[in-house]
Amino acid sequence: MLLAIDIGNTNITLGVFDDDELKATWNLATGIHRTPDEYGGVVLNLMERQGVSPSKVTGVVLCGVVPPLLHTFVELCNRYLATKPLVVEAGVKTGMRIRLENPREVGPDRVVNAVAAQNLYGKPLIIIDLGTATTFDVVSQEGDYLGGAIAPGIAIASEALFARTAVLPRIELVRPKQVIGRNTISAMQSGIIFGYIDLIEGMIRRIEQELGSKAKVVATGGQAYPFAEEIAEIDVVNPNLTLIGLRLIYEMNREQ
Numbered sequence: 001m002l003l004a005i006d007i008g009n010t011n012i013t014l015g016v017f018d019d020d021e022l023k024a025t026w027n028l029a030t031g032i033h034r035t036p037d038e039y040g041g042v043v044l045n046l047m048e049r050q051g052v053s054p055s056k057v058t059g060v061v062l063c064g065v066v067p068p069l070l071h072t073f074v075e076l077c078n079r080y081l082a083t084k085p086l087v088v089e090a091g092v093k094t095g096m097r098i099r100l101e102n103p104r105e106v107g108p109d110r111v112v113n114a115v116a117a118q119n120l121y122g123k124p125l126i127i128i129d130l131g132t133a134t135t136f137d138v139v140s141q142e143g144d145y146l147g148g149a150i151a152p153g154i155a156i157a158s159e160a161l162f163a164r165t166a167v168l169p170r171i172e173l174v175r176p177k178q179v180i181g182r183n184t185i186s187a188m189q190s191g192i193i194f195g196y197i198d199l200i201e202g203m204i205r206r207i208e209q210e211l212g213s214k215a216k217v218v219a220t221g222g223q224a225y226p227f228a229e230e231i232a233e234i235d236v237v238n239p240n241l242t243l244i245g246l247r248l249i250y251e252m253n254r255e256q
Contacts, residue, residue, distance in 0.1 A: 008109070008132060010132045011131075012029075017247050058103045082167075088249055097144045115249060119244075127219075129219075149207075152195050200234075
């Protein structure tokens with residue numbers, strides 16, 4: 001079995017594959033001060049509760065955007081799974097050309113998502129990850145990773161509005177009944193929810209204009225499903241895109 005680990009700014013997502021089948025997934029809160037022993041105890045307990053024997057794990061692959069936790073999870077794998085993990089970073093084979101001015105700048109999770117989406121859905125592609133940040137990644141007709149765009153995630157934007165103003169409240173992120181808010185809460189919900197819908201639709205339109213063609217639009221991340229219901233341009237939602245990409249990259253590098 002293969003354990004795939006995606007270390008994000010807000011959540012850590014883990015998945016176990018039996019060959020190419022995703023057997024189980026778990027989500028942990030990201031905490032940079034937790035030790036390998038603390039995370040190890042949690043991960044082993046979750047696996048055993050779901051009937052996944054840690055002794056059956058023969059490989060681990062991980063990527064992350066929180067550098068201190070990369071060492072934590074490498075140590076966890078060595079100590080509790082007796083396995084040296086493959087860390088997706090510069091120099092790891094991905095099967096995709098990175099067409100950036102400095103390829104080392106791109107977050108590994110973004111490349112992992114692009115690898116998975118191309119394998120599953122073809123090309124050209126726009127991959128939208130609606131998580132802590134809202135990222136747009138673009139894959140050309142030739143299969144090259146071209147770059148993309150980064151915007152604040154909807155939760156960050158909402159929290160900033162509350163934190164940086166004197167009288168605006170913290171609100172629930174739900175779709176209001178109408179665009180014209182008749183009270184403060186509905187006005188904030190309108191601005192945030194409909195504003196982000198228009199942001200995503202506008203970015204898709206602008207990216208396709210630069211590409212010169214329509215693209216398959218794939219959404220992932222914690223906010224993907226609510227926005228996919230509102231945005232007709234989103235063709236497919238895959239919450240496990242990063243885990244699938246990690247498995248594919250692990251297989252590419254194991255064959256070397």
